[in-house]
Amino acid sequence: MKLVVVSAGLSVPSSTRLLADRLAAATAGRAPADVRVVELRDLAVEIAHNFASGFPGPDLASALDAVAEADGLIVVTPVFSASYSGLFKSFFDVLGVRDQDALAGKPVLIAATGGTARHSLVLDHALRPLFAYLKAVVVPTGVYAASEDWGAEGLPERIERAAGELAALMTGLSAGRGTERAEQDGSGTDGSGKDGGFTVVPFEERLAALRG
Template sequence: MKLVVVSAGLSSPSSTRLLADRLTAATLGHLDAEPEVIELRELATQIAQHLVTGFPPARLAAALDAVAAADGLIAVTPVFAASYSGLFKSFFDLIDNDALTGTPVLLGATGGTARHSLVTEHAMRPLFTHLRALVLPTAVYAASQDWGEQGLARRITRAGTELARSMRPTTPDAASNTASNTALDTDTAAAIAPRSLTGAITSADPAHGFKTVPFEQRLAALRAE
């Protein structure tokens, strides 16, 4: 199982890479996987060449192939002008539209102020939804003042746990348990089933579906009670 981490930090060391490393550690704490880190600043020139020529140099091609073959992806960017960095966007512009279909993706971003904390929702999530990735519910934004705070540590732990669970293969026993746990009993199914204008739910048989009767008949029965 392969976990690929894409960091778009521009300096070394960078808070973006630090967040990427902490998200990776949180994921590997719940999953046995092989991590591969891709530093985009080391590929910046090759990314520009590919955008102009249409042909990726060998090292960039290997990075693109690694992302496409990943069982799980962590993508972290610094915030520029209230959005992801141009380097981050340029790299994912080179990813085939179908390469990330169904791949679980954990989003992360760093910035100098908490005012940009919604960048993961307003910019990054739509990007990866467009790429048909499975974007995890918890995204992690780290402002300068967040480092060392328990709130950031909790978000990192929760996000890493979500990614680990999304990457685990489903075993036959697990699938059986899931089916058993999600089966609706008759009372619950009847309680949550939709009601129409012409019929009302009277019972729910898991084997044969919902049983309906005309609304007038059901109303007469209620009045009789």
């Protein structure tokens, strides 16, 4: 499976990238996957040029392809003016223009960092609506990390819970695709229409169980 992490942190080192790395490690520990990190800071110039020319540069095109082909996505942004950063939004604007269905049905874990806990509602007021509009499946638990959360109780538990939800959705989708391919070529069944070695739980049932 492929797990892509989109980090919109601007500083080096970045608390946004730190949170992204922790979420990726926790997810990959539950659902083994090839992890690719997309640092939007490195793509800022190409994103701006894309708006002017309509064509992505090679690095931006590679990042857009990686996001579109991912089995799961982790997105992390710093909070600017009580919302996601302009760079973060611009990247997904470019993705949406290129392919409006690029995130359709894709499991996405949303996360954000900020200087104060007062901005934690950015997850539900900004990030969740954005990815719902892009037709993604947003995991129930979002992760917000304020400055005081680092090293405190609560953040590790939220990271683990969100990662578990994303891993479950990624695993369910991967298994579903494998079953579909087996049915198409006639393999993977015992002749009775049932899978020989495992039971595939439909994606909708997994999502309902997580939300319940």
